[in-house]
Amino acid sequence: MASPDGVADEKSAPAKGEEDFETLKYQLLGPSLLKAGQDAVDQQKVSEIIYNASKGSKFFDHEQERDRNLTVKIERILKEKARLEKLDLSHDLRRADEYLAELELSRDLSQYIVHVDCDAFFAAVEELDRPELKTVPMAVGGGVLSTCNYLARKFGVRSGMAGFVAKKLCPELVLLPQNYEKYTAKAKETRAIMAQYDPLFESASIDEAYLNITAFCAENQLDPEEAVQRMRAEILENTKVSVSAGIAANAKIAKIASNKNKPNGQFRVPNDRTAIMEFMRDLPVRKVNGVGRVFERELDSIGIKTCGDIYPQRALLARLFGEKAFQFLAQCYLGLGRTKIEPVENHERKSVSTETTFHEIGDKEELRKKLRWAAEELEQDLARTQFKGRTVCLKVKLHTFEVLTRQTAPPRAVSQAKDLYAFALPMLIKLEKEIPGMKLRLLGLRVSNLVSTKKVGVNFFGVAAPPKPTPVQPSDQSEALDVNTEHDIGAEEAFENAARQEVQDEMNDLEQLSQEAAGLSVTPAPGSTAADVTEHQPVQWECPICGRPQAPDDRAFNDHVDFCLSKQTIREVVQDSSQEMSAILPSRKRKTSAQQSHTDVDPRQKRLFFS
DNA sequence: GCGGATCAC
DNA sequence: TATGGTGATCCGC
Numbered sequence: 001m002a003s004p005d006g007v008a009d010e011k012s013a014p015a016k017g018e019e020d021f022e023t024l025k026y027q028l029l030g031p032s033l034l035k036a037g038q039d040a041v042d043q044q045k046v047s048e049i050i051y052n053a054s055k056g057s058k059f060f061d062h063e064q065e066r067d068r069n070l071t072v073k074i075e076r077i078l079k080e081k082a083r084l085e086k087l088d089l090s091h092d093l094r095r096a097d098e099y100l101a102e103l104e105l106s107r108d109l110s111q112y113i114v115h116v117d118c119d120a121f122f123a124a125v126e127e128l129d130r131p132e133l134k135t136v137p138m139a140v141g142g143g144v145l146s147t148c149n150y151l152a153r154k155f156g157v158r159s160g161m162a163g164f165v166a167k168k169l170c171p172e173l174v175l176l177p178q179n180y181e182k183y184t185a186k187a188k189e190t191r192a193i194m195a196q197y198d199p200l201f202e203s204a205s206i207d208e209a210y211l212n213i214t215a216f217c218a219e220n221q222l223d224p225e226e227a228v229q230r231m232r233a234e235i236l237e238n239t240k241v242s243v244s245a246g247i248a249a250n251a252k253i254a255k256i257a258s259n260k261n262k263p264n265g266q267f268r269v270p271n272d273r274t275a276i277m278e279f280m281r282d283l284p285v286r287k288v289n290g291v292g293r294v295f296e297r298e299l300d301s302i303g304i305k306t307c308g309d310i311y312p313q314r315a316l317l318a319r320l321f322g323e324k325a326f327q328f329l330a331q332c333y334l335g336l337g338r339t340k341i342e343p344v345e346n347h348e349r350k351s352v353s354t355e356t357t358f359h360e361i362g363d364k365e366e367l368r369k370k371l372r373w374a375a376e377e378l379e380q381d382l383a384r385t386q387f388k389g390r391t392v393c394l395k396v397k398l399h400t401f402e403v404l405t406r407q408t409a410p411p412r413a414v415s416q417a418k419d420l421y422a423f424a425l426p427m428l429i430k431l432e433k434e435i436p437g438m439k440l441r442l443l444g445l446r447v448s449n450l451v452s453t454k455k456v457g458v459n460f461f462g463v464a465a466p467p468k469p470t471p472v473q474p475s476d477q478s479e480a481l482d483v484n485t486e487h488d489i490g491a492e493e494a495f496e497n498a499a500r501q502e503v504q505d506e507m508n509d510l511e512q513l514s515q516e517a518a519g520l521s522v523t524p525a526p527g528s529t530a531a532d533v534t535e536h537q538p539v540q541w542e543c544p545i546c547g548r549p550q551a552p553d554d555r556a557f558n559d560h561v562d563f564c565l566s567k568q569t570i571r572e573v574v575q576d577s578s579q580e581m582s583a584i585l586p587s588r589k590r591k592t593s594a595q596q597s598h599t600d601v602d603p604r605q606k607r608l609f610f611s
Numbered sequence: 612g613c614g615g616a617t618c619a620c
Numbered sequence: 621t622a623t624g625g626t627g628a629t630c631c632g633c
Binding site: 144324355357444 | 621628629
Binding site for chain 2: 031066146159160205206208289290291292294393403404405406407
């Protein structure tokens with residue numbers, strides 16, 4: 001890039017033309033720089049190798065772009081900081097101190113929380129099957145490594161790293177494909193043991209879990225450290241995989257602590273305020289769950305490297321990073337975290353998605369094939385998880401690695417591949433129009449605003465028991481659905497039973513109506529409950545858009561019609577690209593005989609729809 | 612509510 | 621030869 005102003009410019013701005021690659025190199029090092037097993041590694045050298053392996057690729061260009069954007073963002077932050085510091089911040093300071101005081105009051109030191117983390121889990125499981133792998137650097141994963149053993153880490157190899165980069169760092173690296181079933185089976189073994197220490201333990205991922213061992217320690221007259229020693233020994237004995245653990249008063253610190261003595265070790269931060277504050281004071285913010293590479297750099301720019309550094313900056317944080325970030329950092333400074341550990345089944349799922357990366361594709365027909373495939377994948381995932389979604393989101397990654405998403409809200413919850421496809425295709429077409437010559441390397445589909453399709457169980461009295469999670473938006477649902485979150489209390493039983501019946505009616509209603517989502521489909525899903533839908537009162541009104549009948553005492557009906565009307569736009573988009581869409585999106589009012597007969601088609605043949 | 616961005620694993 | 625997939629959350633608009 002030539003300097004337009006010649007020599008003078010170069011003198012006054014020596015940094016020009018010689019970009020600072022330090023931050024970029026750091027970014028390229030990847031997210032797991034702080035993981036265990038890296039101590040003896042020459043990071044400088046590793047950084048060079050990664051940099052050179054990546055240079056010139058589209059991936060590299062994209063990372064460089066992101067790095068530049070972040071640098072600009074940080075400049076803005078610094079400018080804003082300088083501006084704020086000229087103002088009177090006593091109000092912000094007082095507000096921050098009030099919040100810290102409030103948090104302090106909520107501090108709970110009564111629980112013993114444990115974070116258990118399997119050491120190099122996938123690699124460890126593979127080594128069980130093939131012990132000879134223990135003596136060689138080895139990693140699991142394809143294009144990107146899932147994990148690697150500690151021998152590989154000595155070379156600077158890390159999880160999340162591209163396979164070919166890892167090979168540059170360590171040419172003798174043994175690369176194994178993932179075998180997820182195998183790891184799941186092994187994880188099940190470890191969980192069986194953890195359940196003895198806390199039956200309500202929380203699986204954080206396939207190889208991580210949180211436990212509350214307060215009760216176990218009390219019942220067995222055991223010190224938390226002894227209890228965890230025992231559990232780890234038991235896990236190693238029975239499953240032959242080693243785990244590390246952190247013990248603390250809350251999940252946040254336990255998680256950090258579990259990394260302290262990895263592998264095959266444990267670390268405890270006592271349930272003592274002073275000990276906790278000291279532990280946090282010198283702790284790099286990056287070690288806290290939730291602080292990634294970007295936030296780390298932003299915080300570093302204003303002089304925050306450790307959690308102790310947060311306090312002096314407390315008056316500025318909300319203004320610079322937002323209220324949530326301030327609250328998060330305040331909790332980091334104080335060493336506070338959640339003490340509630342609960343089974344993951346209690347957590348309400350918010351989305352179901354699928355995506356795949358492939359070689360660059362620009363051909364429209366090929367892209368549609370990919371979209372069909374994604375739709376079929378998602379249909380299966382939705383069937384497995386028993387959900388439909390009221391929002392469909394298309395995700396694409398351009399050949400430049402830029403990611404775009406577009407979402408739309410069908411008038412009905414959808415789950416079938418052809419519906420997902422029908423609503424996603426217009427978005428894809430729109431993108432193709434916006435980006436001439438669009439080439440993709442990834443395509444994905446997600447549904448959110450989920451509606452459960454779990455069968456509603458009916459008990460002896462003919463009263464429905466609602467399905468566990470109730471992922472519905474109160475905004476466009478009848479209020480009756482709210483009772484799902486309440487508990488069974490004797491005195492109000494009759495009322496609640498009636499309310500539950502309403503819930504079931506609504507659920508079945510949704511179930512039935514979503515069969516004809518957007519008027520696209522009249523095919524009941526395999527195993528549909530359409531046949532056992534509760535009988536309704538005679539229908540008086542129908543939604544003009546989707547035909548949803550007004551249920552008795554349906555207070556949400558008007559809202560629903562508004563909702564449906566507002567989503568009418570999707571049809572306009574669809575009709576906009578009518579040529580392609582007409583084949584798959586006939587008007588609901590004119591159901592073709594082909595569609596009706598579709599009802600009788602073997603569900604397995606449904607796949608033929610796309611092939 | 613939408614789209615981009617960040618984060619964890 | 622050529623940098624992942626799934627799910628969640630937050631922010632700015």
